[in-house]
Amino acid sequence: xxxxxxxxxxxxxxxxxxxxxxxxxxxxxxxxxxxxxxxxxxxxxxxxxxxxxxxxxxxxxxxxxxxxxxxxxxxxxxxxxxxxxxxxxxxxxxxxxxxxxxxxxxxxxxxxxxxxxxxxxxxxxxxxxxxxxxxxxxxxxxxxxxxxxxxxxxxxxxxxxxxxxxxxxxxxxxxxxxxxxxxxxxxxxxxxxxxxxxxxxxxxxxxxxxxxxxxxxxxxxxxxxxxxxxxxxxxxxxxxxxxxxxxxxxxxxxxxxxxxxxxxxxxxxxxxxxxxxxxxxxxxxxxxxxxxxxxxxxxxxxxxxxxxxxxxxxxxxxxxxxxxxxxxxxxxxxxxxxxxxxxxxxxx
Amino acid sequence: xxxxxxxxxxxxxxxxxxxxxxxxxxxxxxxxxxxxxxxxxxxxxxxxxxxxxxxxxxxxxxxxxxxxxxxxxxxxxxxxxxxxxxxxxxxxxxxxxxxxxxxxxxxxxxxxxxxxxxxxxxxxxxxxxxxxxxxxxxxxxxxxxxxxxxxxxxxxxxxxxxxxxxxxxxxxxxxxxxxxxxxxxxxxxxxxxxxxxxxxxxxxxxxxxxxxxxxxxxxxxxxxxxxxxxxxxxxxxxxxxxxxxxxxxxxxxxxxxxxxxxxxxxxxxxxxxxxxxxxxxxxxxxxxxxxxxxxxxxxxxxxxxxxxxxxxxxxxxxxxxxxxxxxxxxxxxxxxxxxxxxxxxxxxxx
Numbered sequence: 001x002x003x004x005x006x007x008x009x010x011x012x013x014x015x016x017x018x019x020x021x022x023x024x025x026x027x028x029x030x031x032x033x034x035x036x037x038x039x040x041x042x043x044x045x046x047x048x049x050x051x052x053x054x055x056x057x058x059x060x061x062x063x064x065x066x067x068x069x070x071x072x073x074x075x076x077x078x079x080x081x082x083x084x085x086x087x088x089x090x091x092x093x094x095x096x097x098x099x100x101x102x103x104x105x106x107x108x109x110x111x112x113x114x115x116x117x118x119x120x121x122x123x124x125x126x127x128x129x130x131x132x133x134x135x136x137x138x139x140x141x142x143x144x145x146x147x148x149x150x151x152x153x154x155x156x157x158x159x160x161x162x163x164x165x166x167x168x169x170x171x172x173x174x175x176x177x178x179x180x181x182x183x184x185x186x187x188x189x190x191x192x193x194x195x196x197x198x199x200x201x202x203x204x205x206x207x208x209x210x211x212x213x214x215x216x217x218x219x220x221x222x223x224x225x226x227x228x229x230x231x232x233x234x235x236x237x238x239x240x241x242x243x244x245x246x247x248x249x250x251x252x253x254x255x256x257x258x259x260x261x262x263x264x265x266x267x268x269x270x271x272x273x274x275x276x277x278x279x280x281x282x283x284x285x286x287x288x289x290x291x292x293x294x295x296x297x298x299x300x301x302x303x304x305x306x307x308x309x310x311x312x313x314x315x316x317x318x319x320x321x322x323x324x325x326x327x328x329x330x331x332x333x334x335x336x337x338x339x340x341x342x343x344x345x346x347x348x
Numbered sequence: 349x350x351x352x353x354x355x356x357x358x359x360x361x362x363x364x365x366x367x368x369x370x371x372x373x374x375x376x377x378x379x380x381x382x383x384x385x386x387x388x389x390x391x392x393x394x395x396x397x398x399x400x401x402x403x404x405x406x407x408x409x410x411x412x413x414x415x416x417x418x419x420x421x422x423x424x425x426x427x428x429x430x431x432x433x434x435x436x437x438x439x440x441x442x443x444x445x446x447x448x449x450x451x452x453x454x455x456x457x458x459x460x461x462x463x464x465x466x467x468x469x470x471x472x473x474x475x476x477x478x479x480x481x482x483x484x485x486x487x488x489x490x491x492x493x494x495x496x497x498x499x500x501x502x503x504x505x506x507x508x509x510x511x512x513x514x515x516x517x518x519x520x521x522x523x524x525x526x527x528x529x530x531x532x533x534x535x536x537x538x539x540x541x542x543x544x545x546x547x548x549x550x551x552x553x554x555x556x557x558x559x560x561x562x563x564x565x566x567x568x569x570x571x572x573x574x575x576x577x578x579x580x581x582x583x584x585x586x587x588x589x590x591x592x593x594x595x596x597x598x599x600x601x602x603x604x605x606x607x608x609x610x611x612x613x614x615x616x617x618x619x620x621x622x623x624x625x626x627x628x629x630x631x632x633x634x635x636x637x638x639x640x641x642x643x644x645x646x647x648x649x650x651x652x653x654x655x656x657x658x659x660x661x662x663x664x665x666x667x668x669x670x671x672x673x674x675x676x677x678x679x680x681x682x683x684x685x686x687x688x689x690x691x692x693x694x695x696x697x698x
Contacts (some may be wrong), residue, residue: 013506013509014505040536041532041535041536041539043532043535044537045528045529046498046532046535046536048498049495049497049498049499049501049502049529049532050498050499050501050502050505050536051502052499052502053436053438053500053501053502053503053505053506053516054497054502054503054505054506055502056487056499056502056503056504057432057436057502057503057505057507058431059505059506059509061502076492076495077498079493080490081496083504084487084488085688085689085690085691086425086473086687086688086689087470087473087480087488087490088469088480088482088488088688089467089468089469089470089471089473089687089688090469090471090688090691090692091469091480091481091482092480092482092487092488093690093691094454124689125689127690147690148690148691149690149691176664218361220551252598255688259698260697260698261698264698283627285421309391322386324600331400339445
C-alpha cells in the first residue's frame, strides 16, 4: 500500500526486479496490482545498476532483489550508490530505494535465509530500515520514498504475512470483517481467471511517515534494555511479557532504522536500566549488534551493572533446512528470554 | 532543470578537397582545425598532469593520450546540458578530451590532480580524470571497471520514457568487457520492445594494464558481441579523425532517432601506458593519432607546421602557468571528511 501511495503521490516511476511485475507481482506478492511495476532480466547487478542510473536521471525508483541472498554480488554497486554524493563533493544525490526480503523463518534453507543487516551497515551513504510490523513497514517505506538519499528497505520475510495490531491510516479497521475486506480489495485471487483483476486500493491512504533514524520503545521497563529489529523484535516483546511474571521489567526498543540509528534512545534507556541486550539474527561475528555493544561499552561502561550481551545468529556458512538446524542457527524466543534473564540476574 | 545550449555545434560545410595532394578530407577546414585544437589541448593537458604527478604535485595519473582522434569528435557531438532533454555521459577514466570539448576548465583537472579543496569534481577526494558534473549530465567517473555500463541502463530507461532525442553515452575499455556488467548492458539495452537509446562505446587499446587483450579474449571484434543481441555495431579505426567522426555521427544519429542501442568499438592507442602505475612514459611503438593527423593537415595545407607547433607551445605555456597557480590552492580541511555522506549534510552526523 505504501508503494501504491508512492507511485500515486511521491513520484515513484519504476518498481522493478525479478518477477516484480505482472503476472506474479513479486514472489511474496507484495507488488501485486501496482501500476509502475515491471519484470527485469534475472540480473541483480543489472537491477542495482539500472536503479543507480535512474537515480542519476532524477526519476525515483524502487528496485527489488528477490532475496537478499542474491544481493551479495552487487556489493560494489551498493558501495558506489552510497558514495556518489560524497565522491562528487555533494554534486549528485541518489534518490533510490532498494528493497529485499531478509532472514530466516520460512524454512528457506541455505540460500533463502541469509540476513543482510551486518553487511549493509558496513556500507556508508545509505539509510537502512527494517520494520517489525505492518504500520512501521508502511511509514518507513514512505520515509524512504521521500528521502533524497539511497535507502535500503530490509523486509523480514518471516513477518511478511504477520498481521499488526495497529491499523495503517486509511485501511479498513482491524476487525475480522475489516481484514477480509482488505484481502478482497488488494489480494489477487489465487484461483480462477485473474487476467482482468485490478486491486481496489483503500482511498484514505495517507503519507503516514516513520521518521528515519527514530526508534520506538515498544515495552517500557526498568531492569534491562533490549534493542532489536525485524523478525526478532516481536520475540523480544514476547520475552518481555513472559518475564514480567518473574518480576523482570524489560524495556524493548525497536530500532526500526539501522542507519543512522537512534543512539539517543538507546543511550537514555541504558542510563535508566544499566543493563543491555542486543538481539538480531545475522551471524554473530562482525555483527551490527557488536557495533552497538562497542559503543555501549565505550560510552556507558560505568553505567552498566552487568556485562552487555549480543544474541545473534550462529556464525555458520548458512542456515540449514532441517527444523532443528534452523532453530539452532538463529535466535528463538527461548534463547532470547534466557539471555535477558541471565543479564538481569548477573550481579554487578 | 537548468538547461544549457550545446556550446559546440557540429557544423559540416563543404568538404575540403585539395587537388594536387594525396590527402583529401571530407570535413571542412574549420571543423578540422577545431578538432585539431582540442586534440592538442587534451594531449598537452594530460602531459602537464603527468608532469605534475612526476613532480610530486599529485599522487596518481591516468588519462586518454592516444584516444584524442576518437574522443574529440565524440565530445563535439554531445548534446550538453542538465536533465533528460540532454545526453547523459557515463565516461570511464579516459575522458579529458570530451570534457575539454564540452567546456571544462583545464585548471580544474589540475586541481583534481593536486586534490585541492577547489577541485570541482570531487573536492580533493578522487583520482585525476575522475570527472563529475551534474550541470552537464556527466555522472561521477569511478575506478570500478565497467560499472558504468550498468548505470547507463538507468539513464537510458529514463530517456526512453522521456522521449525526445537525448541519448546515453557510455565509454569503457576493452579489458573491462570481460566483466559481466558489459554483457548486462547488452541484455538490458536490447530487451524486446524496451530497447534503450544508449551509445555503447568501447575504446580498444588492446591492453588491460599489462595484459595483452589477445591473450585473454577469443572474440575477433568486441563489437561482434552486439550481433547476438541484434544490436547494430561497428569496429572502427579510432586513430583516424574522419573515420571516427563519421562513424560517431552515424551511430549517434541512429541512437537519437531510432531510440535503440549502438555498439561502437574504436581501436586506439595508449601512448603513456595504463597510468602512472606503469610509469606514464611515452610509448613509441604505437601510432600517435595527433602526429598522423598533423601530417595530413600539413600535407593538405589546412595548417602549417609552425601553426601547429605554436598551438602546442601556447597550451604548454598556459597549462604550465595554471599548474603553478594551483600549487597555492588549499587542501581540503580534515574536518570535512563526513561532509556530503548524505545530500546537504555537513560534519559528523552520528
